[in-house]
Amino acid sequence: MTITENISLKQYNTFGIEARASYFAEVTTTEEVKQIFDDSLTKELPKLILGGGSNILFTKDFEGIVIKIISNSINIIEEDNNNIFIKADAGTEWHNLVRYCVKKNYGGIENLSLIPGSVGASPIQNIGAYGQELKDSFYSLDGIFTETLQEKTFYKDECKFGYRESIFKKELKGKFIITSVTLKLNLHPTINTSYGTIEQELTKLAKNNYTISDVSEVICKIRESKLPKPEDFGNAGSFFKNPEVYKTFFEDLKLDYPDLPFYPLNDKKVKIPAAWLIENAGLKGMRTGTVGVHDRQALVIINYGGANGSDIINLKNYIKKIINKKYCIDLEEEVNIV
Secondary structure (H helix, E strand, C coil): EEEEEEEEEEHHHCCCCCEEEEEEEEEEHHHHHHHHHHCCCCCCCCEEECCCCCCCEECCCCCEEEEEEEECEEEEECCCCCCEEEEEEECCCCCHHHHHHHHHHCCCCCHHCCCCEEEHHHHHHHHHCCEEEEHCCEEEEEEEECCCCCEEEEEHHCCCCCCCCEEEEECCCCCCEEEEEEEEEEECCCCCCCCCCCHHHHHHHCCCCCCCHHHHHHHHHHHHHHCCCCCCCCCCCCCCCCCEEHHHHHHHHHCCCCCCCCCCCCCCCECCCEEEEEHCCCCCCCEEECCCCCCCCCCCCCCCCCCCHHHHHHHHHHHHHHHHHHHCCCCECCCCEC
């Protein structure tokens, strides 16, 4: 392990924002992580665990040490007649894990294809897309408490998973480092095509029976058609969460907006697509200086080049203000702001 000083973080965040870290270290083992938290040089420094950099917005330099876990092994740890348990290091690229599982016909995460980021970051957000969430296939994770350096395994019920939420984003934010994740996948998978245009796209394949590989391929195409590649335009994917509102509020809102789409959550609440709210407010495709709203996916804020964190913040605040004024809904950021 090498600790370097005064490092640019531009290449480590998909927004492409220029920010610098006082110190930076890439680690591959649990012992190296512990060393940083116990070393005289770095023990007292503020610390930031950086995954794939796809869900973070830097608004200033980081006056501490940025720790990037780069270990990326994938291993089978257990198997029975119906399920297989796959353990992946935190530094594994999420889509590489999906491709590994899809290729072997291990079902459960194929709808999460092409989500950017690392495996270690996936439980923090409880990543989800196209009718699947990480929690649906999650079994456990391993990690380290930053204060005591004690290692612990968290099982599903302990993680307090919610919509883009977990205990690691709330109570244990900055207090626990995830080093590996174990998933429980299906050896006899059934496909989930209920969300969005998956079914419509699958019919174009002209096959009698669809596989999880077909689903993954279709979802990759859908995502690529809507979402800009970070190498073309800096972005962090969906910037806002889809708001969850009470049905009574939704019914009142639908009187003014009859075409307002929704997804039932339970007897009391529904989820409204934030992208629809932003587009219907006339903000899709808008641009101000070096930043803007993507013209094909209204949830995505774009860095057209040269933007800083404040530029992104100003635009997201403007969007939130317009949405609140028009619909009386407060949009919540999905991206972590540093």
